[in-house]
Every structure is written in C-alpha cells, then in structure tokens.
Amino acid sequence: MSSEAKIRLDRVEKKYHGTSVPAVEELSLDVHEGEILVLVGPSGCGKSTTLRLINRMIEPTGGKIYLDDEDVTTVDPDKLRRRIGYVIQQIGLFPHQTIAQNIATVPRMLKWDKARIAARADELLHLAGLDPEIYRDRYPKELSGGQAQRVGVARALGADPEIMLMDEPFGAIDPITRERLQNEFLRLQAELKKTIVFVTHDIDEAIKMGDRIAILGERSVIRQLDTPERILAFPVDQFVDDFIGAGSTIKGLNFEQLSGLRLGGYPTIRSDQSPQAGLEALNESNKTWLLVVDEQNRPMRWMREGDLQQSTGSYQDEGSEVRIRLNAEDTLFDSLEQMLQSESGSCCVVDRHGALTGVVEMAHLRRAIRRAQVEARRHYEDLEDNA
Incomplete structure (x- = not known):
C-alpha cells in the first residue's frame, strides 16, 4: 500500500434540490493507492452517497474529486465509470446474459477483441473460485447468492480497473457465506492490490476488511479516520465509542500476533x-x-x-x-x-x-492492551502538537 493519494476528495458537498441540509458536507478525504478504505456509519449518514459521488453517478454540488491528481468533475462521467469497478449489494447481474457475458460488460464497451474478452472472463472466474467450464455459460438464475456475488466482483474487475467501489457487497448474504466471501476477497486483494472504497454499516466487517476506517456521522462528517487498531484502542469521542460498541478492547486483540x-x-x-x-x-x-x-x-x-x-510419576491421568x-x-x-x-x-x-x-x-x-492504548493516545497527542 502506497501513501500516495489515488483518490482525493476536496471539500466535496452534495445538496439535493429543495433541502437546506446537505447529504454530504464539505468532505475532504484521501484514499491511498492499494488500500481498502472503509466508510462506516449509521444509516442515512451519506456513505453510499459519497461512493456515488466518486464515480459521478450523482453530481457534487461543491468541491473537487481527483483521481491520480486529475479533477474528474470535468470529464465525461461515462468514461470515468469505465475506469472504476463498482459492486453493489443487489449485485445487478443482467438476467438475460450468461455469466461470461456479464463479466465482459465493460471490456465490450472498451471494444476489446473477442479472444481477449473470453480469456479475461475465464481468468476472472478462476480468480473468483468458479470453474469456467462449469459457470461461463450459465445464467444468473442458476447461481446461489454467494456465487452471484462472486460474479459481481468478477464483473467489476472485468477491465482490470485500478479503483473499485463496493457498496455493502456482502450485506445480503448469510453469515457463513459472507465470511467466506470476505476471506476470498481479502485473498484476492493481497494479490491484485486495487484501491478500494468499501461501504458498510457493520463495524465488525469494517474492522476485518479495512486497512483504514472512516467513521462517519451525519452529512458524512468524519468523526475518526485511522487504522482499525488505533480506532479500537482509542476512540476519539463518545460518538465513535458508542458506534464501535461493547467489546472494542477484545476486538483489538485480533491485530497482534503472539x-x-x-x-x-x-x-x-x-x-x-x-x-x-x-x-x-x-x-x-x-x-x-x-x-x-x-x-x-x-x-x-x-x-x-x-x-x-x-x-505416581506416570503423568497419564x-x-x-x-x-x-x-x-x-x-x-x-x-x-x-x-x-x-x-x-x-x-x-x-x-x-x-x-x-x-x-x-x-x-x-x-x-499488558498488550495497555500498550496499544498508550501508543494510540500518543499518536493523537502528536497529531495535535503538530497541527
């Protein structure tokens, strides 16, 4: 993961017509190259709105959005979206198309040749753990929920985008399948190193998936942005502490090895x-x-x-x-x-x-818990001193 900003939001705002309160209010945020940044917060705080602003499915009413230092608020939104993979909870596979055809959606728009498209579809099915010989010619209705979600991720990776936006991608799946898909996606990310903005309302999923977590309050105001370890060790205010909920100390033990x-x-x-x-x-x-x-x-x-x-010295019983x-x-x-x-x-x-x-x-x-808490507190004290 690089410290360079792949995506940068500079005082981005979204205010809908007829409302005085913005859905997103002057949000400034950097997403580092190769990281998973998770946006998490209560319902209605603007998480999904922020995601849609990044790929301009909705237009900002203020501020700038940069991809690789290019202001994308002025470019063709269709061309922009072809550079970005997008995965949603409802999956949205085209029911009349085969799995291979679904995966080929963006490559076809980019006018790849047929041989390249077919090879890419098979490659992504392999990556998703689905045998191309079995699944390439099936239709979405023939898949389980977990299989369909894998195809949704494969489709988002179709044209090998550097950036992926994921809006509660595993939210509608049973807990066992969800955990398997989370693990599989983290395995893929270790290999592919995409820049990912991931939206969830589940703090446990955020802790598992995120390199960094942005906990959002109303209007997408950032209440705390940091690594899962530091957020668990040192919630900066009562809002963050309440949102994390009970057991944050125990959850933090997942981040240190014996x-x-x-x-x-x-x-x-x-x-x-x-x-x-x-x-x-x-x-x-x-x-x-x-x-x-x-x-x-x-x-x-x-x-x-x-x-x-x-x-008796035998030590058997x-x-x-x-x-x-x-x-x-x-x-x-x-x-x-x-x-x-x-x-x-x-x-x-x-x-x-x-x-x-x-x-x-x-x-x-x-001792390990106390050490993590002290280190996190010092980190924030240093930030305040250098501000």
Whole structure:
C-alpha cells in the first residue's frame, strides 16, 4: 500500500434540490493507492452517497474529486465509470446474459477483441473460485447468492480497473457465506492490490476488511479516520465509542500476533522427572500450574500442586491434558479464546515441531492492551502538537 493519494476528495458537498441540509458536507478525504478504505456509519449518514459521488453517478454540488491528481468533475462521467469497478449489494447481474457475458460488460464497451474478452472472463472466474467450464455459460438464475456475488466482483474487475467501489457487497448474504466471501476477497486483494472504497454499516466487517476506517456521522462528517487498531484502542469521542460498541478492547486483540509477546519462563518438568521435581519447580515460580513436557519439549499436561502430590510419576491421568497449542502467527484473540476454554487459564505456544516456546497468561493480554492504548493516545497527542 502506497501513501500516495489515488483518490482525493476536496471539500466535496452534495445538496439535493429543495433541502437546506446537505447529504454530504464539505468532505475532504484521501484514499491511498492499494488500500481498502472503509466508510462506516449509521444509516442515512451519506456513505453510499459519497461512493456515488466518486464515480459521478450523482453530481457534487461543491468541491473537487481527483483521481491520480486529475479533477474528474470535468470529464465525461461515462468514461470515468469505465475506469472504476463498482459492486453493489443487489449485485445487478443482467438476467438475460450468461455469466461470461456479464463479466465482459465493460471490456465490450472498451471494444476489446473477442479472444481477449473470453480469456479475461475465464481468468476472472478462476480468480473468483468458479470453474469456467462449469459457470461461463450459465445464467444468473442458476447461481446461489454467494456465487452471484462472486460474479459481481468478477464483473467489476472485468477491465482490470485500478479503483473499485463496493457498496455493502456482502450485506445480503448469510453469515457463513459472507465470511467466506470476505476471506476470498481479502485473498484476492493481497494479490491484485486495487484501491478500494468499501461501504458498510457493520463495524465488525469494517474492522476485518479495512486497512483504514472512516467513521462517519451525519452529512458524512468524519468523526475518526485511522487504522482499525488505533480506532479500537482509542476512540476519539463518545460518538465513535458508542458506534464501535461493547467489546472494542477484545476486538483489538485480533491485530497482534503472539510473536509480539515477551513470554518469560514458565515452570515445566520433563515426563521422566519426578513429581518432587515438579513441586520444587512450582514452588519456586509462584504459579498455580506447571507444565509436563515430553523428551522433545512438547507440552503434555497441566499439573497443580495437588496433582503432583498424588502423582505416581506416570503423568497419564493426573492434571489436565494440553489440548490446544498455538503458533507464533496466531493472534492474541486466538489465545484468549483458548485460555477461556483451558482449565489452567493459560495457553501453550509451540514452534513448527510442536516444541514449547512459551505460555500465554492473562497478564500478557492486559499488558498488550495497555500498550496499544498508550501508543494510540500518543499518536493523537502528536497529531495535535503538530497541527
């Protein structure tokens, strides 16, 4: 992702005839090249209106819109829209056209030759996870909702636009299919690196999809614009805090991997050591639990003092079996989920061979949360000092 602005809105306004209050009021916003910027806010705040202003489906009544530093408020709107992929919640596939013909909509307008159009349609079906041999000649009515939405995305990518506008593209799909499509689209974006403005009313979707999030109030006034991590760690006002809702601290744990934690020593004994050795290690550590590991340092069982006192040294039935092991690439949220299910209240982290590298405890998560909050607060204090 580049810090260069691919799209720039300069005091853009939209006021409908007969109304005194603008739908969008002097909105200034940069969208960086290669990023997903999510516009999120309550119903009626102007999210979709802003999206339609960018590709001039509706005309601004004030301000300028720049694409690659070109003022596009003065160019032919039809030519502009052919440079921009557009995906909507209702999908809008043409029912009388095959899937391949739908995908070819913009390439045909640009007068690509037939061979190039056919190759592009097959390429995009592959990218969307749909076998061209099966789907290219089908009609929209023969698709499931998730398949149709994939075709909608493929059609938006038809002429390989650098910019995509997505208006609640996964909003009308069941939760399981929605999550799969979100994951698939993020995989595609990692490969294609399009510049994307994505509208949603769902803060959880915004957190998952966005490189940055703009939380909008009435008339598309920006209340906070930042990375999901910083918004969750430090909502700048009560409006943002209320909109994010409960659980923002927990959601923020999704953005840090276990590799970022400093995991100190944790009491362990090998399975060939005596229970007495375990009791000594436990007493020296001031911990409640101890880990029994095998000869390859792979975690086997959690043991407490009473378990060790009753143990015969076989460590087969005493204590609690270590059922879940996480890797350094897993998130703090993953560890919290496992800690809540573990009798010990802790979670083992292992390397690719399964050998123990550390134990995550609740104190590690508390420190990580405090660190994120302090860093976000300092960031905004620095912005104020430099303003």
